[in-house]
Amino acid sequence: MPPDQRPIPRFVAEPPHEGLPYGRFGEALAERFLAACAAIEAGEEEIGEPGEITWFPDRTYCGRTYVPAVASTPSGVELFGFVSYRRGASGGEGAGYEAFADATTETAAANPDWKLDLSDHELEDYAGDEGSRGTITLVWGRALVPEGAVATAELGMTTTDQSPVVDDRFTLVSLDDYTGDLVEVRLYGANGRELAAESLYEGE
Numbered sequence: 001m002p003p004d005q006r007p008i009p010r011f012v013a014e015p016p017h018e019g020l021p022y023g024r025f026g027e028a029l030a031e032r033f034l035a036a037c038a039a040i041e042a043g044e045e046e047i048g049e050p051g052e053i054t055w056f057p058d059r060t061y062c063g064r065t066y067v068p069a070v071a072s073t074p075s076g077v078e079l080f081g082f083v084s085y086r087r088g089a090s091g092g093e094g095a096g097y098e099a100f101a102d103a104t105t106e107t108a109a110a111n112p113d114w115k116l117d118l119s120d121h122e123l124e125d126y127a128g129d130e131g132s133r134g135t136i137t138l139v140w141g142r143a144l145v146p147e148g149a150v151a152t153a154e155l156g157m158t159t160t161d162q163s164p165v166v167d168d169r170f171t172l173v174s175l176d177d178y179t180g181d182l183v184e185v186r187l188y189g190a191n192g193r194e195l196a197a198e199s200l201y202e203g204e
Contacts, residue, residue, distance in 0.1 A: 006179070008128065010160045012136065013173035014060040017087075020166065021055045021067060029055070029083045033069050036101035037079045047103055048073030056140040057163065057171045060087065061123060065094065068140035068171055070119065078107045080119040082138065108144060115196035116185055117142045126175055134178030139185060139200065140171045149190040156181035176200065 021029050030053050037050050050071035058067045068082040081101035085094035100121060108117040118141040126134045139153060143165055153161040153174035160174040165187070176183040187196040 006158075008155065008158065008160070008175055008178065009126070009136070010158065011162075012061060012175075013161065016057040016059065016163070016166075016171070017065070018058055020057070020169075026055070029067055029069070032083045032097055032099040033071075033081060033101060036081055036083075036099035037071070037103075040079070040101055040103050046075050047077050047079070048075035050079050054142075054169070056169045057166050059138070059163075059171045059173050061136070061138075061173050063087075064096075066123075066138055066171070066173075068119065068138065072107070072109075076107065076110070077103050077105055079103050082121065082140075108142070114198075115143075115145045116187060116198045117144055118185060118198060118200060120176075120183075120200050122176075123173070126178070128178060132179050134175050136173065137176040137183060137200075138171070138173055139183065140169070141185060143168045143170070143187050143196070145187070145195050147189045148187045148195055150188045152186045152188070154184045154186055 053069050053071045056068040058065050064084045065087050066082045066084045070080045072078050083099045086096040108114050120137050120139045122135045122137050124136050126136050148165045151163050151170035152159050153172040161172045163170040163172050174183050184199045
């Protein structure tokens with residue numbers, strides 16, 4: 001094969017290792033996520049108390065496992081973020097827990113035309129060839145159209161990650177904002193037919 005004209009990292013995260021959180025583990029993650037939500041500074045609108053937490057498939061990158069989450073409040077605000085930790089040896093108990101949360105009023109409930117409901121968080125900077133820079137970004141979302149089986153992250157003409165869709169939810173890790181290209185998420189059915197596509201920057 002000829003040399004790659006634009007070498008970039010692809011499929012840098014490990015696939016999901018666990019099912020969606022439940023039981024004692026789910027409670028431990030929820031405690032940390034809710035603490036991060038409580039630390040959000042309210043703006044002009046009241047945030048309100050978070051309701052039931054929706055968890056997303058885990059992804060592991062650079063030794064840390066990220067478990068994204070969202071929760072809605074009675075005021076129509078959506079809280080989104082993740083809990084991350086270092087996996088224990090041989091699947092033992094994790095360590096070094098950290099949590100992040102933020103709030104938004106741009107929700108799927110307020111935008112019935114959406115086909116994908118996406119959230120994202122920059123994990124770290126990436127330095128490429130000839131001074132080019134980008135960011136490694138965690139992306140999680142819900143499919144709002146039926147029959148989604150696989151979600152992919154696309155950077156220009158390159159597929160940088162893919163994830164199975166579990167209960168209409170998926171998690172991706174991708175290089176973003178690199179040499180003029182921005183991540184686009186695409187949803188495919190089991191037959192390979194594209195069902196939806198959306199940029200992280202839609203509407204910005």
